[in-house]
Amino acid sequence: MTATIVGRGRVGRALAAAFEAAGITVTGPTVRGESVPDGDLILVCVPDAEIARVIATLGDHPGLVGHVSGATSLADASADFSLHPLQTFAGSEGAEAFHGIGCAVAGRTPAALEVAEELAIRIGARPFRIDDAHRAGYHAAASVASNFLLTLLDAAEQIAATAGLSDAEARELLAPLVRSTVENWAAQGAPGALTGPIARGDERTVDRQRDAIQVGAPDLLPLFDVMAESTRTLAARRGVSA
Known part of the structure; x- marks a missing residue:
């Protein structure tokens, strides 16, 4: 199998290395605008807004053309x-x-579809099928689990700064807690992994936390309130105190 990768971003570079390790002959990653040689397949690794335009510039290549976007439909991209x-x-x-x-x-x-599944398996991944009708929901789940998690962790750093901790200290001290929480979530699900004052019904402690944020990081108060209320809902699903 031969593959040309278009786009020198993080994913394109990583896939090029993985394909080569899997015995796939790789051309690229190429810069957008460079000529693309014929091959068994062309994999476009560019930002979502540019996928359709890049694919349109490829012309009539004999191989299959794919993309690596989680949210972009095959129809919209002509992939x-x-x-x-x-x-x-x-x-x-x-x-x-x-x-x-x-x-x-x-x-x-x-x-x-068989080619896509084969590529995933050859680089050591586990393929699962997501059709165009469910792409937005699937990608939203991925964004919440990854991108939004970083938003929350950044908020935690800012709040820790009000307690006198540097960003580096906050990351070093909170990272083991985050890792343990994620591992517990993976094993038990969110209701089973939930601990802390809201899970215990200790609203007095939650009020103290809120007061501290209102003084030290007031911009984060709306986020705290939304997360606290959502966590109360999660705790109710748990059914027991922790």
């Missing part, structure tokens, strides 16, 4: 298949970055 690694990339990952992760796949034909 044959899609391959969306359910992972976050920092830019320095090697081929092993895909080992064991989920990978959403789709294809406009059974043959294209």
Whole structure:
């Protein structure tokens, strides 16, 4: 199998390394606008807003054309298949970055879907099918789990700063708590993993926390209130105190 990767972003570079390690002959990653040679497949790894335009510039290539967007439909992009690694990339990952992760796949034909699934398996990922009708919901779940988590952790850093901790100290001290929480969530689900004052029904402590945020980080108070109320709902699903 031969593959051309268009786009030198984090995902494109990581996939190029993974494909090569899997025995796939890779051309690229190429810069957008460069000529794209013929091959078995072309994988477009560019921002969502540019996918359709880039694919339109490819012309009549004999191979299949795919993209790596989780949210963009095959029809909107005029793509044959899609391959969306359910992972976050920092830019320095090697081929092993895909080992064991989920990978959403789709294809406009059974043959294209089979190619997407084969690619996922060859780089060590676990393919699962997401059709165009459910892409937005799937991608929203991924954004909440990854991007929104970082928003909350940044808020935690800001609140920790009001207690005299530097950003580096806050990350060092809170990281083990975050890792343990995520591991417990993975094993038990959110209701079973929930601990803390809201889970215990200790609203007096929650009020103290809110007062501290109102004084030290008032911009974060709306976020705290929304999260506290959502956590009360979660605690009610739990059914027992912790």
